[in-house]
Amino acid sequence: MLVVRGAVKNYDWGITDGLAPWAGEHPGGTQAELWFGVHPGGPSPLVDAEGDETGEVLADRFDIAAIPLLVKLLAAARPLSVQVHPQLSVAAAGWAAQQTPGAPLVLSDPFEKTEMLVALGPFEAFAGWRDREQVLSMLAALGGAQEAARRLVADDLGGAVGALLAIGTNERIALLAVAASTAGLAPDQIAAYRTVAENYPDDQGALVTVLLDYVSLCAGEAIYVPAGVPHSYIRGIGLEVMTSSDNVIRLGLTRKPVFADRAIAALRPDLDPQIVRAVHGDILWPVNSPFVVRMLTEGEERIPMGAYRILLLIKGTARVVSDAAEISLRRGTAAVMAANDPDAYVEADGLVAIIQSTER
Ligand SMILES: [Zn+2]
Structure with a gap:
């Protein structure tokens, strides 16, 4: 048995000192994630009985095969990128192709990323596919989205994503909350779209959120996101459990590189997220999941x-x-x-x- 503390990530979407109770430091800047695992992107320091770092990291003692999961604490002040994680076959093929000199660096490792977010307080997310009638109402209110609507009706969700990326102008992004209101969505959803528009007024990928379902979690509830399911966490503090991978292929709401074609190819429109509510008081156990969590x-x-x-x-x-x-x-x-x-x-x-x- 070893004891670790989390490796801090200060991404700009984090909350100011949002993870201080667990990071053991109050930098006065954003804290977005704390990583507990052996992924080279954020190796966790080992600590002794006094909580002091020993100078070693967990990866010095175990390799990735022994530590198949990555656990994070996450603090989001504003929406994270609209993203999709690859299934194992997609990750393995993409990683192999990426070894060619000059190939774009899309993946961080050759592994599947399947994840679950357990809310530690109120938590909001876009995840999975929104009801089709709602999407069509929103698209009508945004205007100029006939191609996206046509693709949606034809069950071509990847094509609808591509069509929305092509028309993601500032004018339409500014209409997101109005479109949500016109479609009859609840006030918390309208507010979420307003947040997207305010934070990403000129991000082409902002319109992709129209296709995504809205999920609101209370503390202790969780959402399980299989690889291939598009999502964007909106705000809140949570515990994130995933297979030991950092493979994120982005569609928007980010300053990081967007690889729309690769993300669309990684989509699994036949899969849905699972909302997981605790059974027997404290066990969160998604169907077909590579992990189980007990709070x-x-x-x-x-x-x-x-x-x-x-x-x-x-x-x-x-x-x-x-x-x-x-x-x-x-x-x-x-x-x-x-x-x-x-x-x-x-x-x-x-x-x-x-x-x-x-x-x-
Ligand atoms: Zn994710």
């Missing part, structure tokens, strides 16, 4: 060997005991156990996220 507030729990396990203290106190070690977690630190590490027991008073890999 334990109090009591003792056995965490058996045989799977990768990471226990992240969100608030309060937690003690983790096994034959090999006994650890009191500090807020924002996580105990990490490989599949062949012995059974462990966690005793929690507060909130600890227990994440385990599963066989698919």
Whole structure:
């Protein structure tokens, strides 16, 4: 059993000091993500019993095969990019093609990225495909979107994305909230479109959000996003669990490179996100998911060997005991156990996220 703290990412969409309770630092600037894992994009430092960094990172002790999951705390003040993550076949082929000198660098690794966002407070997202009638009403109000409407009616969702990217002018982006209102959407959705237009007034990809469903989560609820499902997290603080990959192919709402054709090719219009509400009080277990998450507030729990396990203290106190070690977690630190590490027991008073890999 090893203990890590998160590697901080200061992306510009983060919240000022938004992750300070878990990062252990108050920089006075944006904090967007804390990474717990072995991905080279954000290697997690190992810490000792006092919470001080030892100078090593988790990846010095384990390779990516032993640590199949990446866990993040995420704080979003404004919408993240409209994005899609590749399935394994798409990632493997894209990664191989990218090894040719001069090829565009689209992917970060050859792995699938499937993710789940667990809300730690109110959290809003665009994810999956919006009801078709609603989209058609919004498109009519935006004007000039006949091609996108035609593609949508023909069940060509990738074509509809492409058509919207082609007409994403400032004038139409400024109409997003009006179009949402005309389509009869609820006030929180109209506000979300206003947020998109205010933050990205000249981002061609802003209109793609018209195609996406709106999801509002309360603390403890989660959304599972299989690879191939388009999404954009709008705002909130959450725990994100994913396969150990940083493959993000963007369609808009970003200053980072957009690879529209590659993103459209990675779409899986037949897949939907799952809204996951806890069963038995605290277990979040999406269908066909490579992981299961338990949000334990109090009591003792056995965490058996045989799977990768990471226990992240969100608030309060937690003690983790096994034959090999006994650890009191500090807020924002996580105990990490490989599949062949012995059974462990966690005793929690507060909130600890227990994440385990599963066989698919
Ligand atoms: Zn994502």
